[in-house]
Amino acid sequence: MTSPVPSPESVESRTIEHIPVDERHGRARDLFTVWFGSNIMLLTIITGALSTTVFGLPLWAAALSVVLGNVIGAVVMALHAAQGPQMGVPQMLQTRAQFGSYGSLLVVVLVIFMYLGFFASNVVLGGQALAKVTGLPTSWSIVVIGLISVVATMVGYRLIHRVTAVLSVVAGGALLIAFVWMVGVNGVPAQTWHSGGFTWAGFMATLSVAALWQIAYAPYVSDYTRYMPKDTGQRAAFWGTYSGCVLGSVLPMLLGVLVGAALPDDDTLEGLSTLTHGVSTGVFAIFAIGITATNAMNLYCGTLSTITVGQNVFPRWNPRAGSRATVSVALFVVALIPALVSADDFLANYANFLALLLCVLIPWTAVNLVDYYLLRHGVYDIDALFERDGGRYGRFNWVAIGCYFAGILVQIPFLSTTLFTGFVASAIGGVDVSWIVGLAVICPLYYALMKPRMGSSSVAATAGVETVA
Template sequence: MQQDAVEATMTVEKRTIDHIPVTERHGRARDLFTIWFGSNIMLLTVATGVVATAVYGLPVWAAAVALVIGHAIGGVVMALHAAQGPQMGVPQMLQTRAQFGSYGSLLVVVLVIFMYVGFFASNMVLGGQAVSSLFGLDETVSIIVIGLVSVVGAVVGYRMIHALTGLMSLVSGLVLILAFVWMIGIHELPAGTFHTDGATMVGFMGTISLAALWQIAYAPYVSDYTRYMPRDTGVRPAFWATYAGAVLGSLFPMLLGAIVGAALPEADTVTGLQDLTTGVGGPIIAVFGIGIACTNAMNLYCGALSTITVGQTIFPRWVPGASARAVVSAVLFAGAVVMALVGKDNFLVNFTNFMLLLLCVLVPWTAVNLVDYYVLKHGEYDIDSLFERDGGRYGRFNLIAVACYFLGILVQIPFLSTAMYVGPFAEKLGGVDISWIVGLAVISPLYLFLMKRFTRFTGHRQVVEAGGVA
């Protein structure tokens, strides 16, 4: 029995973006806890926590409060997408055709591909630094090695990724506990690490935004890892297993990073963590580095599915299989290597700006998707239409969704506060960034109102009375 399970894990997944038949469904809701808990305990998560204290200058207590608030809110948005996979049996980005139309969805899907590549590159930088530090290898070589390991997971596919993250949930969880105990209870932290002053609203809201985005950025991933689940998995079990795994797996490594940033604000994440865990630093960095490879396999896998979605939209007769996923993964890997090597010297600042700008383009998509799924369609979609070139009943373009998406970006711009741009309303708020809150608050009710007011179904097709679906 165990041998059969190992063989199934190592077997290359044949399917890509096609619908998963009920006869091939497997797994339990608790598997969703381990995939998100295990995949989040890694160096990039720790580095994001470092931003709260080393970049934003918050004391540890304020960073902890902000991180809890951000993850608690963002986790709700992220986990609500979890039930879509078992119900529909298709990848998350393919589902976007039901809201935006077959061609209208391409805008969002292409942006999400850039997101996957960006996360992959960021992970390679930290993983490369870890390998270089542990084994004395050239940093560029180390970055490439970390990336290549991740390619294997993406090529083999779904079962291997679930198995690896399940294993890492246990191993990384224990190592995370060791890091906290060693750093606080055994190693003497520098004086002033837990100072209480220096909290600012800009840093506090910036940290909340980073934590919330960390969760929201997973929204385009979620159904990719639930689409093989049985249809009777249930909304609540899928939600809570995903929510608990993602929030707990992200929060505690970021708290660890906040302490590292407060103790050694001038050190990079890998060096700071090693210095503060002297004696066990090597194994800790090694395990968190392996965690990066697992998470990057997820990034690359989802990026490949999204890229294939674009290709299949343009060439609807194309039936992509495992070899297509392997080729696409290799191309995305090459792009991520270039991005990693270009941005590695100013990593934390580049990553922070990337995350905040990413939030701006993801928020309106998630608002449209969740309102459409839970309020308008109640999870009932015509799966066959998702694979038709003309979008079937959903059309090529849903102009209401596309307009709401662009409007969602535009309404956030005045409230943005990044190193590259500070909007006029953000300036009046003292540099506090509430753009994502504004985006969700405006677009969710607006999309609901416009779709209810102007949309109706005639026969097999969704029609907007003002001509909004083509």
């Protein structure tokens, strides 16, 4: 008998457990709107503006590097999309299959900090936008934006999907109006179109930031596809996710590129307000509200990952909706502190946060994708993922753990940030290619080390497991 499908507004009862086939719903095109709508926000605009403000590129070079970075990085991100419908569990819980039940904890905890970092970054921008529109103190506006995100997290998966679908239309329209108003109505300064100042360091830094924007979503993807039917299809899941995230990211980033090129010495939000004078109140109001949905995604994923850690430590714990609500409130309080403290020097902190994030995410995504597509071909023992000793995956997979740390170490000489510049990056003019090196080294390394260990045992492992390929 098929379980009744609850209304979009009903509170989600499940957390990290496997989603039964008879509770699956949705279509691949739903993935387009969840990623398109959630990316049209102020943080995406700020990220694009880094190219012309922090990295000093001319508009043409900034636009090109933003597009290339998103197009390349989204391939890595969207490859994770098929894992949700096929396995029916959250993204970071799947990490137990690669790193072991206890070995996965390090990666999951680091990703939780990533979710909280994005939450704090978003809530600062949303609070500043709300303060500009309403006149409320920025600190109070930050709290209001955060609380709305907490409520959406408590309701869960269906509400997030529904809201991002609405945002695809509303925020997409606001973005279009902003472009038209800036260029066609108010106009931009003549120096906006200058062609000087190009550097390879700036170009590659922008490309890396744009690629990271996409790669940083890799730990999110299955959380928003795990309720989808198993026959969704890998290609359909990939292209729905890829197209939505690329378009939803590139367009607001290009708006940021334009704002930064027009007013490079101004705060990006102030510049956007100046250039959209006449419609800025409406634009900022929509973007501020939109941030609450995107931040609900951050908090929702952070909550699932925190529950994953807790359930690993306390295997008899059976977390439900109440647990998700409690954890989401706790994470909100934790993220609120840096948000309130760093609001004044947000841009510098954000750029450094992105650089650090890139270094620790690359080896995880390399291990995860090679394991799923090349080694196990999507065949996993779902029950073993919930066993404290890891079942056939064990407590620790030292190959994966070793590759993860090797992936971090191999990137260090190639890093180029305001905090640290590696000797290779210095030798090539400050160009940061660390993430490319990390992927190029760890993908074949993990495959070569792990393949012999699987051998005939991988064949035996298919007996009694859920085939998800």
